Amino acid sequence: MTARPTNILESGSKLKKLLALSATALVMGAAAASPSWAAVNNPHALTVFPDRDMVVAENYQNGIDMRIEVLRNGVVIGDTGAARTVAGAAGSGLEVNHGAEGNPGPGDCWVGATPDIQGGDVVRVTTPAGVETTTVADIAITSGPTEDANGNVVVGGRAIAPGGGQFAAGELAEEVRDLTPRWRGEPDSIDYVGATTDWQAIYEAPFSDNAVQEDGGMTEAGRKDSILTGGHSIIWANGAGNETTISELGEPGGPAAGCEETAPAAKTAMSSVSRDLINTANANENLVVSGVATADITNVNIALGGQNFAAAPANGTWEITVPASALANLPQGPSNLVASFTSNTNTAPANQSRTINKDTVAPNAATASPGGGIYNTDQSVSLGSPEGNAQIYYTTDGSEPTAATGTPYTGQQIVVTGSQTIKAIVVDAAGNSSSVASFGYTIDRVAPGLSMTPATGSYDAAQTVTLASDDPDAEIRYTTDGTTPNRGSDPYSGPIQVSRTQTVKAIAYDAAGNASQVQSRTITIRTQSTTTLNVATADMKLGNTRAIGGGVSPNNSGGTVRLTIDRPGTLTTITRNLTLNEFSRYSTSYRPTAVGTYRIKAAFAKDADNLASTSETKSFRVVR
Structure with missing residues (x-):
């Protein structure tokens, strides 16, 4: 039979829960209920090994910030400093002063000094989710294991509830472990001694009912030897089973292996x-x-x-x-x-x-590329910070980001498909936060409307061309030489005066860059025409023919001149429509049918390009 082990774990294994409370847990009649201690929230579990100056926090989220402290009379006497939970066999957490595997990492050892953990000390665990505490139970094995006159094995100790007195029924258990051969056992009974705070556990011969786990083929003598030489522990656990104190007989305190240099035993x-x-x-x-x-x-x-x-x-x-x-x-x-x-x-x-x-210097605010604005296509936004080794947190719903509520930015593209506000902060390595940077985005895919007056046509006088968009913030660009307008064309700032024939074209751009259809108007301003009349005014004999001619300027070849001959007496007026030749000239002849005075004039009716004009009236007499 080997000597009692000094470690409750098998070689190379990570910490495991020492036990589920035994069916032979302490049953006492006169014990007062334990006071309500600060809760450890399930499934979290805290186990304290005061003899080893060790604390184990289990079943926490992996990779979160955690700090474990030991307080005595409200004063911190042991501290892990800032650490992060790591994965283990019993879930993620920390095993403080259990023995560093390789080089100690944060949380493997106490910082500065290893506290001498005692009953009544408070263990405080701080994580981002909050603070949890457990009070170390004042329990110990002070006598045994020894064999009594009846061949039974007896173990004894103290178990003092906070404020004095006895623990509640079912809160204490005792067990023994041996590794070679593998054997674990529990006593037949564990009771307080009268009204005192001393307890006694009895393993009754022939020890056939004590084994919880054993190698095959063990004898009564073998079991008895394991009980006498194995490692005994007294365990307190709260009703939920997630706050536990385990006192182990003969275990040495102070720094665990690997922690001696960084956390020597605390004296001063x-x-x-x-x-x-x-x-x-x-x-x-x-x-x-x-x-x-x-x-x-x-x-x-x-x-x-x-x-x-x-x-x-x-x-x-x-x-x-x-x-x-x-x-x-x-x-x-x-x-x-x-x-x-x-x-x-x-x-x-x-x-x-x-x-x-x-470090109380806040970092500069976050930047965005592209920056906030109005766009006509979806945008892929990247965030940046001029601060090295900083973390950006952002929101996309317009709320104010914090390190707790914002989304960590890790280089991903933030796709904006509609109107959206991205807000971001920069948190530097010291935890300082920048001011909130806000980037507003509007995705506008609707082109602006554009109207232009007056309509294409010919006009007798200079015209004022007016442009207007249904988007009051749109930018209008135009040309007057018939070319298609673009961003580089003249900006419209007011009505355009057209005093000669011109083609005005315009386009509107909204803030998102959407462009309207090009609007075009050809404004023709008619020019003044002159109509001439050439006819002899001397008297002429009845029966002769008089030549009539003239022209219209500017050249209006193919146009029409209306010739009017006002005859004397009761004779009706004669009108003739004459076509202008290629030189914008007209000609005709007229033979009067009666004596008297004849009056003649030529009129040009306005067309698309020229205004109307009338010649002077000329007259002549017809005599016999």
Whole structure:
């Protein structure tokens, strides 16, 4: 039979739950119910091994921030500092001071010093979800295992509930483990001794009912040897089974293997600094430094940034508060915090130090590419920060982002398909947040309308061309030479005066870049015409013929001139429509049929290009 193991785990394995409470858990008649302690929320579980100065947090989310502290009389005496949960056989969490595998990582060892965990201490676990605590049960094995006169094996100890008295029924169990051969057993009974806080567990010979797990072929003698030489534990667990204290007979305390250099056993030590980073979020909070001290230590001094703060230990612990006003005087960057001790026996330990980093400079705001604006196609937005080693958090619903509520930006394209506001902050490595940057996007795929007056046509006088869009913010560009307008054409700022024949073309662009259809108007301004009449005015004999001619300028070849001959007396007026030749000339002849005075005029009717005109009236007499 091998000696009792010093580790409750099998070689190479990760920590496992020591036991599910035995069916022979302590049953007591007069015990008062335990007080309500701060809850550990299921499925989370906290197990404390005070003899090993070890704490195990299990069944948490993997990879989250976690800090475990041990407090005595409200003073932090043990601290892991900032750590992150890791995956294990019993779910993700931390195993503090269990024995580092390889190089210790954050949370494997206590920081600065290994606390001497005792009954009544409080273990506090802080995660992003909140704070959970459990109070270490004051339990221990103080006697046995020994064989009594009847051949039974007896184990005894103490179990003091918070505030004194006995634990509630069902909250205590005792067990023994041996590894070679593999055997685990529980006592036949475990009871308080009368009204005291001492308990006694009895393994009754021939030990046939004690085995919970054993290798095949074990004899009564083998079981008895395992009970006498195996590793005994007394266990307290709350009703939910997720707060547990396990006291193991003979287990040594102090730093576990791998933690000796970084966390020596705490005698006189600086155990905890409430934070080692000062940023904008906590700059107005005090800094609390605490630790433990032996009886000879009369004073503890904290020096930081040329300022000193002192306190005398009380009941083996000390705590010093550095006010926020003193932290405001620290320069940006690292500062050395030094704890020194005064002993009345001149045996004070060496000074201990921690580095306090200060960064209260907020990073510059986030940038976006493309920037906010109005677009006519979907946009793929990238966010950026000029701050190295910073994290961007963003929202797409217009709400204000925080590190807790925003989506972490990891380089992904944020696709904007409609009107949307992206808001972003930058959080630097120190936890400082930038101001909120807001980028508003509007996706507008509707082209603006464009109207133009007057209509294409010919006009007797100069015209005013007016352009208008149904989008009041649209930009209108136009040309007057018949070319198609574009972004580089003249901007429309008011009515366009057209005093000669011109073709005006226009296009409207909205803020998103959508373009209207090109509108075109040809405005023709008629020019003044002149009509001439050539006819002799001398008297002529009745029966002769008189030549009549003339022209219209500017050239209006193919146009029509209306010739009117007003005859004397009761003769009716004669009209003739004459076509202008290629030279814009007309000609005809007329033979009067009666004597008298004849009056003649020529008129040109306006057309698309020219205004109307009338010649002077000429007359002649016809005589016999």
